[in-house]
Amino acid sequence: MSKTYKYVFFDLDHTLWDFDANAEAVLRDLYVLHDLAGVGIVSEDSFIRDFFETNAGLWAQYNVGQIDKFFLRNQRFRLIFEAAGAIMNLVSDEYLKEFNKQFLHNCPRQTRLMDGTIEVLEALHAKYPMHIITNGFEEVQSHKMECSKIAKYFDRVITSEKAGFKKPFAGIFNYAMKWTGANAAESIMIGDNLDADIKGARDYGMDQVFFNPDGNLHSEEVTYEIRNLRELLEIL
Ligand SMILES: [Mg+2]
Known part of the structure; x- marks a missing residue:
């Protein structure tokens, strides 16, 4: 811990x-x-x-x-x-x-989720306010979350379209902090994309969890790295 x-x-x-x-x-x-x-x-x-x-x-x-x-x-x-x-x-x-x-x-x-998604969201939802930061398009992300039944776990969905900036740029993280009342130092970003999610968050001053299910090799410095979402329960 x-x-x-x-x-x-x-x-x-x-x-x-x-x-x-x-x-x-x-x-x-x-x-x-x-x-x-x-x-x-x-x-x-x-x-x-x-x-x-x-x-x-x-x-x-x-x-x-x-x-x-x-x-x-x-x-x-x-x-x-x-x-x-x-x-x-x-x-x-x-x-x-x-x-x-x-x-x-x-x-x-479509409703397929990564292994462990519901179990992990269910556990974390009880402990933290949770939000999405996505470069995906506004009109499709809500369908994905509703249809796969994960919308209820999240307070805010920050899309790059709403923010006017994409990950990895600071603008979208700024927007996210303002809209959710969070701050970088006490936040953690979990994502599969080394550039957009991990370097983006790191450059903004946020800790990161690199979700790397295939175990791809890389040389980035990350706060945590996991291959299965369930490992989040040991970090958070
Ligand atoms: Mg991604």
């Missing part, structure tokens, strides 16, 4: 809400529904891999302001279809638009 904290901040995607499992389930449905084999994407598995690779690259660009929400939302599946080897003259704008629309509607309504 070490330092005592008064305020707990969580990232949402890939930390509590299992983005990968939820996105994969929706993409497998859409693969069949939209006959992706018929436009030349012959392997469902490689389509899924291409989605994650392209999507992660776009989000990394979005987080540092190289592309905007409009580009991310509207060009994502064109780039993914290209990467997956689709015959692009069989893929109309309308078709991509519909595919994108269904993905954006269905994905946030």
